[in-house]
């Protein structure tokens with residue numbers, strides 16, 4: 001067969017979504033009727049196979065995305081394995097509600113059933129990690145899925161496809177479609193037989209998905225960006241706070257929706273914190289992704305690198321100070337890698353809360369540090385952006401930690417730590433950071449329909 005030409009590619013990709021819907025529709029009754037135990041066994045087998053391919057997958061993820069192999073090996077692939085193991089186990093433990101109305105002789109209970117064909121769309125920053133975070137709960141609950149990884153990072157999804165049959169996933173249960181958002185993503189979102197969409201990515205795309213889904217009243221779970229504050233009180237343990245805040249700002253090149261990008265430091269410790277933070281940032285080595293001593297690899301694309309750099313330029317033009325990183329320090333790379341999309345982790349200060357660098361998601365290795373005086377003031381400033389995804393609070397005062405956590409408009413608050421994940425509990429954001437939550441019970445609720453049954457006796 002000859003290669004398709006450019007003009008026929010969009011049509012073929014949309015036809016692929018149609019074929020995936022047919023396969024998912026055909027597979028649904030058989031898969032939904034299996035017991036949770038049977039589905040659980042299949043998920044465990046898939047987890048085992050992914051784990052056996054850990055090194056190969058980590059190398060591929062790094063090559064495709066730009067992150068270090070060390071991070072893919074320690075975080076992305078193990079978490080993908082854990083996603084399947086976790087939902088293989090949690091699906092066995094759900095219970096339903098029951099209430100009685102003895103005065104009218106009635107018993108009421110709820111039943112849950114899988115929704116049908118789930119549409120899953122994931123981004124490029126944590127490719128297999130986020131794709132499996134959606135596939136695992138969806139199929140554990142008895143749905144069939146059509147999953148679309150980002151067109152920028154599709155390789156590990158394709159590698160996983162080759163393991164599905166071996167794991168015993170019946171044909172048609174997991175369908176992975178490849179292609180761009182406007183072509184393949186929209187064909188999936190607009191399809192009348194796909195009643196549910198779980199999406200992680202940018203706010204403009206989420207808006208488009210919401211518009212396309214509206215005529216069909218689809219169930220939506222949208223996990224979007226953040227402009228995450230770190231609030232550092234004067235009684236914080238800086239020994240722990242500084243290295244963790246460097247990690248929370250620059251892990252995965254700052255390309256995690258949970259990364260810190262606004263650091264508020266109480267005035268009394270501001271200079272001391274800045275001194276230590278800048279020194280620790282300078283130790284955060286940028287290197288080629290295969291370098292085991294590198295903390296950070298390359299950004300995802302030239303376009304993205306330019307976007308991230310443009311924020312630094314903007315801050316400079318506004319009179320902010322760049323303390324380290326881009327334009328201040330020299331990036332040292334082997335000659336063959338100098339054309340890559342690398343940049344140094346960058347710390348900005350003397351910047352106003354109204355600056356776009358303090359308001360908009362940059363999604364790169366850039367963080368701003370500003371001082372604050374009081375608890376009330378910092379809560380108001382932390383909440384003054386449109387996002388509400390993740391915050392960190394650093395203090396040794398237990399009462400304050402609880403008080404501040406409660407007042408922050410944020411779906412997640414980590415105190416004296418960052419990115420310690422409890423997969424049982426709800427994950428997601430408020431305000432423009434999205435709608436819906438994922439996690440053991442929340443994912444189960446999202447990927448099932450509920451029905452109330454009343455029995456008169």
Ligand SMILES: NC(=O)C1=CN([C@@H]2O[C@H](COP(=O)(O)OP(=O)(O)OC[C@H]3O[C@@H](n4cnc5c(N)ncnc54)[C@H](O)[C@@H]3O)[C@@H](O)[C@H]2O)C=CC1
Pocket residue numbers: 121122123124125148149150151179180181182184185186189200201202203205206208209223224225226256257304361362363
């Ligand atoms: N979780 C997060 O918070 C993420 C945030 N971002 C933010 O978004 C910015 C842009 O990154 P992108 O990769 O362009 O994100 P994006 O939102 O465009 O892409 C995410 C996924 O949505 C798909 N998609 C794009 N347009 C679509 C449409 N019209 N219908 C259905 N699916 C569609 C893409 O193909 C990809 O699989 C980043 O610079 C960053 O600020 C990006 C990735 C993850």
Ligand SMILES: N/C(=C\C=C\C(=O)O)C(=O)O
Pocket residue numbers: 123125126130133200201223255256257258421427
């Ligand atoms: N959704 C994202 C990160 C999630 C991390 C987790 O579930 O642990 C993101 O960066 O887009």
